[in-house]
Structure formats: C-alpha cells, structure tokens
Amino acid sequence: MEEKIFKGLMLLSLILVLVILAGIIAVVVMKGTPALNLSMIIETPKGGYYLGKEGGIANAIVGSIYLAFGASIISILISLPVALALQKDYTNRHLANLSRLILDILWGTPSIVYGAFGFIIMVYFGLRASLLGGIIVLTLLMIPIMVRSMEEVISMVPQELKEVSYALGTTKLETTIAVVLKQALPGIITAILLAFGRGIGDAASILFTAGYTDYIPKSIFDPVASLPLAVFFQISTPAPEVQARAYASALILLFIVILVSVFSRLLGRRFSKHIVR
Amino acid sequence: MPHISLHNLAVNYGTQRVLHDITVDIPDSQVTAIIGPSGCGKTTLLKSLNRLLELNEDVNVTGDVLIDGENIYNPKTDLLALRKKVGFLSQRPYPLPMSIYDNIAFGPKIHRLTDEQIINQIKGLSASDVLEIDNIKNSNAIDMLVECYLSLAGLWDEVKDRLHEPASRLSIGQQQRLALARALAIEPEVILADEPTSALDPISAQLIERQFKLLKKRYTIVVVTHILRQAKRVSDYVIFLYMGELVEHGEAKEFFQSPKDARTRAYISGEIS
Numbered sequence: 001m002e003e004k005i006f007k008g009l010m011l012l013s014l015i016l017v018l019v020i021l022a023g024i025i026a027v028v029v030m031k032g033t034p035a036l037n038l039s040m041i042i043e044t045p046k047g048g049y050y051l052g053k054e055g056g057i058a059n060a061i062v063g064s065i066y067l068a069f070g071a072s073i074i075s076i077l078i079s080l081p082v083a084l085a086l087q088k089d090y091t092n093r094h095l096a097n098l099s100r101l102i103l104d105i106l107w108g109t110p111s112i113v114y115g116a117f118g119f120i121i122m123v124y125f126g127l128r129a130s131l132l133g134g135i136i137v138l139t140l141l142m143i144p145i146m147v148r149s150m151e152e153v154i155s156m157v158p159q160e161l162k163e164v165s166y167a168l169g170t171t172k173l174e175t176t177i178a179v180v181l182k183q184a185l186p187g188i189i190t191a192i193l194l195a196f197g198r199g200i201g202d203a204a205s206i207l208f209t210a211g212y213t214d215y216i217p218k219s220i221f222d223p224v225a226s227l228p229l230a231v232f233f234q235i236s237t238p239a240p241e242v243q244a245r246a247y248a249s250a251l252i253l254l255f256i257v258i259l260v261s262v263f264s265r266l267l268g269r270r271f272s273k274h275i276v277r
Numbered sequence: 278m279p280h281i282s283l284h285n286l287a288v289n290y291g292t293q294r295v296l297h298d299i300t301v302d303i304p305d306s307q308v309t310a311i312i313g314p315s316g317c318g319k320t321t322l323l324k325s326l327n328r329l330l331e332l333n334e335d336v337n338v339t340g341d342v343l344i345d346g347e348n349i350y351n352p353k354t355d356l357l358a359l360r361k362k363v364g365f366l367s368q369r370p371y372p373l374p375m376s377i378y379d380n381i382a383f384g385p386k387i388h389r390l391t392d393e394q395i396i397n398q399i400k401g402l403s404a405s406d407v408l409e410i411d412n413i414k415n416s417n418a419i420d421m422l423v424e425c426y427l428s429l430a431g432l433w434d435e436v437k438d439r440l441h442e443p444a445s446r447l448s449i450g451q452q453q454r455l456a457l458a459r460a461l462a463i464e465p466e467v468i469l470a471d472e473p474t475s476a477l478d479p480i481s482a483q484l485i486e487r488q489f490k491l492l493k494k495r496y497t498i499v500v501v502t503h504i505l506r507q508a509k510r511v512s513d514y515v516i517f518l519y520m521g522e523l524v525e526h527g528e529a530k531e532f533f534q535s536p537k538d539a540r541t542r543a544y545i546s547g548e549i550s
Binding site: 088158159160161162163164165166167168169170171174178179182183273274275276277 | 327329332334357358359360361363364365367368369371372373374375376383384387388443444445456459460463
C-alpha cells in the first residue's frame with residue numbers, strides 16, 4: 001500500500017513537470033507561429049520594425065549563435081582540463097573539495113551579477129559593449145556548469161578500468177586521454193549541452209556587456225544583438241504585433257537549442273558505442 | 278635466481294597492517310597460487326608486485342620486492358617499464374572503451390613498438406612453442422600481433438570476423454580472455470591474475486585455466502584464488518596467507534598432501550574458509 005502511494009506520488013510529479021513543460025512550449029508555439037515567417041529569420045530590423053513594420057531578427061539569431069558557440073568553445077577548452085585536474089589522480093582531496101565548493105557557489109550566482117562584474121571590468125579598461133565582452137562573460141557563466149558536470153561524469157569512470165590501463169604501463173596522461181575521456185564522452189557532451197543551454201538563453205549577463213544592435217557585428221569589438229534580449233525588448237512594447245514577434249523569437253531560440261541538443265546527442269551516440277558498462 | 282623474490286614485505290593501509298613480513302621466492306615458469314580466506318591480503322600481495330597498490334590512498338609498503346634482481350620499490354625504478362614487464366588480469370574483466378582490435382594493439386602502440394620489434398616478438402612466441410604460427414608475414418605487423426595474441430589467449434576463432442566491433446559486446450568470459458591477450462601483447466615476463474575466473478561461468482573459467490597451463494612455458498604466472506580446487510588444478514607452487522601472515526608455502530603437491538601448519542590443515546580440510 002505504502003509503495004503504491006509513493007509510486008503514485010512520483011508519477012504525479014512526473015506528469016506535473018511534463019504538463020508545465022508542454023504548456024510553456026504550447027504557449028510559445030501558439031503565440032509565436034503567426035508572426036514567424038521567412039523575413040523574420042533572414043532580415044535585420046528595418047526602420048519602424050519595433051512599431052510592427054518590416055524586418056526580422058537575423059541580427060539576434062546570428063548574434064546569439066556567435067555568443068553561445070564562441071563562449072562554449074572557450075569554456076570547453078578551459079573546463080575540460082579543470083575537470084580532469086579535480087580528479088584524485090591529479091589533485092589532493094582538500095584542494096579539489098574547496099574548488100568544488102567555489103564552483104558550486106559560482107553556479108548558483110545570478111547571471112546579473114556576472115553581467116555587473118563584466119561591466120565593471122569593461123568600464124575599467126575603457127571597453128564598450130561588444131561581442132568579445134559578451135563571449136567573455138558568458139564563458140565565465142558557463143565554466144562552473146561545465147566543470148562540475150564534466151567532473152561528475154569523469155569521476156564515475158570505474159577505478160578498475162583505470163587500473164587495467166595503468167597495468168599495461170601507461171602514464172596518467174595516456175590513461176586519461178585514451179581511456180577515461182573516451183569512457184566519459186557521452187556525459188561530457190551532456191555537460192557541454194547543459195552549459196550551452198544556459199549560455200544561449202541568458203539575458204542578464206549580456207545586457208551590459210554585449211549590448212544590442214540592429215546590425216550583424218562585423219568584428220568582435222562591435223556590439224551584438226541576442227535572442228533573449230530580442231524577446232525581452234519586444235515583449236515590453238505595447239504593440240501586439242511586436243509582442244507576437246517576441247514569441248516568434250523565443251520559438252527560434254527554442255528551436256536552436258533543440259537542434260543543437262539532438263545533433264550533439266547523435267554525434268555522442270556515434271562515439272559512445274565503445275563505452276564499457 | 279628467480280624472477281620475483283620478496284624480502285620482509287609489509288603493507289599498511291593507514292594504521293592498519295594488512296601484510297606482515299612476507300619473505301618468499303616465486304618460482305619461474307610455473308603457476309603460483311596465492312590462497313587464503315577473504316580479507317587475508319591476497320590481492321594486496323599480488324598488487325604489490327606491479328605497484329598497482331599505490332593507486333590507493335594511504336598505502337605504505339616496506340621491505341623489498343625484487344624482480345630480476347632489482348628492488349621495484351627503489352625510487353629510481355622505472356614504473357612504466359616495471360608494468361610492461363608484469364602483466365595484470367583483474368577480477369572482473371574490463372575491456373578498454375575501444376574495439377577488440379584496438380584493445381590488443383593499445384599496449385604495443387603506447388610503448389611505440391616498431392614493426393621490427395613486433396615481428397621479433399612474434400618470432401619469439403613461435404620459438405617458445407606456446408603458439409604455432411604458419412607464416413609470419415611482414416605486411417602488417419600490428420595485424421599479425423593482434424591475431425597472434427588473440428590466438429594465444431584462445432579467443433581468435435571466436436572474434437576473427439568482428440575485430441572492429443566494440444569489445445564491450447563480448448561475453449564476460451570472452452572479455453577475460455581479451456584481457457589476457459591484451460596483457461600478453463606487451464610481452465610481459467610475469468602475469469598476475471586476481472581471481473581471474475570469479476566472475477566467469479565454469480566453461481569460460483576452464484578455458485582460462487587451460488591457457489594458464491599452456492602459458493607457463495613462457496611466462497611466470499601468479500594467480501590469486503579463493504577456490505581451493507582451482508589452486509589444486511592449476512598451481513605448481515602455493516602460497517598460503519592467513520590474516521596477513523604468510524603461513525606456509527611450497528610445491529603444490531607437497532602443500533596439499535602434507536601441510537605442516539595447523540592452520541593450513543584446517544584450511545585445506547575446510548574447517549576454516
């Protein structure tokens with residue numbers, strides 16, 4: 001009887017979560033689809049766009065892709081070595097635990113704080129809002145997420161698997177690269193996706209650091225638009241047709257996240273057939 | 278002089294002493310079984326022979342382990358060379374996360390063996406008649422090597438048509454023979470096996486035992502087992518540990534027929550397990 005109650009509760013929670021998720025997607029799709037058309041995707045805002053006239057949000061789509069992919073690539077390059085360094089083969093336990101604590105605090109820090117921090121630094125150096133600034137702040141935002149989730153899956157690699165590799169006369173580095181990373185690859189991809197999702201969807205951190213513009217940036221020192229901010233600006237206008245475009249922008253953002261997620265999972269599956277379970 | 282010789286070896290985990298003052302010579306080209314009840318230090322003793330022990334935290338080893346006359350706990354010892362000389366078979370087989378072929382080629386590639394070295398290695402195998410090799414082609418040395426060592430582990434016929442499949446798809450018995458082939462491919466002098474059949478079905482276990490009997494012509498084999506009957510079947514020499522102490526060691530026949538120590542008699546007769 002007890003078991004049935006708890007099973008029921010679990011099922012109920014699951015359904016609740018799924019319903020809420022479906023609700024969010026349904027609202028975005030229903031309100032966004034009517035405003036969605038080709039010019040929305042391929043054109044930048046023309047004069048009067050924010051009053052409901054012609055144009056699109058290509059500036060924000062391209063901007064978000066630049067920002068999120070740029071920050072993801074830099075984050076991977078930094079996070080992967082850090083995640084490996086936190087393993088007990090490389091760092092003593094106390095230092096590793098201290099680092100984990102700090103990373104967890106950073107993970108929980110609101111993104112507006114990252115934005116403010118980035119802004120102060122930029123003011124100090126006399127920089128203005130730019131693609132580079134946005135990428136740097138997003139990278140800072142993504143690193144704790146990536147490191148902690150990568151580190152978690154890397155530490156799940158069985159000790160015995162490392163042992164058999166060491167027993168063949170390999171160095172730590174050889175075992176790490178040829179065995180540990182291969183075994184942990186699917187989890188590492190998930191970690192990257194998690195951070196990517198947070199990065200591409202974040203508005204507060206890039207508000208001051210990347211700025212907003214109606215143009216596609218020509219260099220990394222130009223300001224850049226982004227989808228979350230496009231949603232934010234359009235939804236706060238009084239015109240209903242512009243609000244509908246906010247939902248269309250959100251729909252595009254959702255679509256990019258799903259596309260990247262599906263694609264990398266397929267890629268992950270290709271490389272994970274050798275995993276030892 | 279035997280390959281492996283232990284002098285006053287003692288091992289502590291933190292403050293707990295798990296092996297006391299072990300002094301014993303392990304005979305060459307024979308199967309030596311380390312037997313004893315659970316938790317008596319068998320695996321610790323085995324892993325002290327290739328220094329896998331030090332992957333655990335807080336381990337302290339004193340005394341000497343001489344392999345080919347060299348103390349492996351000397352700080353100057355080349356750890357990688359030691360591990361290349363001493364192959365290891367774990368309790369549960371762990372294939373490396375790669376194909377069957379790459380599992381075997383992994384060691385030789387890591388140690389950057391040249392084609393010439395590989396061919397010589399194969400000729401050596403052939404000469405010591407553990408393996409019949411029809412024609413040594415110089416075409417692709419690594420291909421040859423993979424075939425030879427898989428044959429030597431008694432696995433070739435089962436996997437020759439699917440060498441590039443993931444090794445994790447093999448059955449657990451096949452995985453253990455793959456692990457054996459992988460260990461042999463770096464051409465060790467000694468093979469350490471930690472209860473290598475404990476996860477296997479009886480038929481796979483029998484295959485492993487049969488390979489051991491064949492391989493001892495060329496390699497010194499040390500096997501930990503808690504199965505007394507297995508020790509009787511495969512071993513030529515026996516080391517009996519009890520509560521971290523070396524109680525008795527000697528030729529297998531003599532050991533089983535006329536044990537000297539009361540604890541050995543009790544263990545063999547099944548009074549203690």
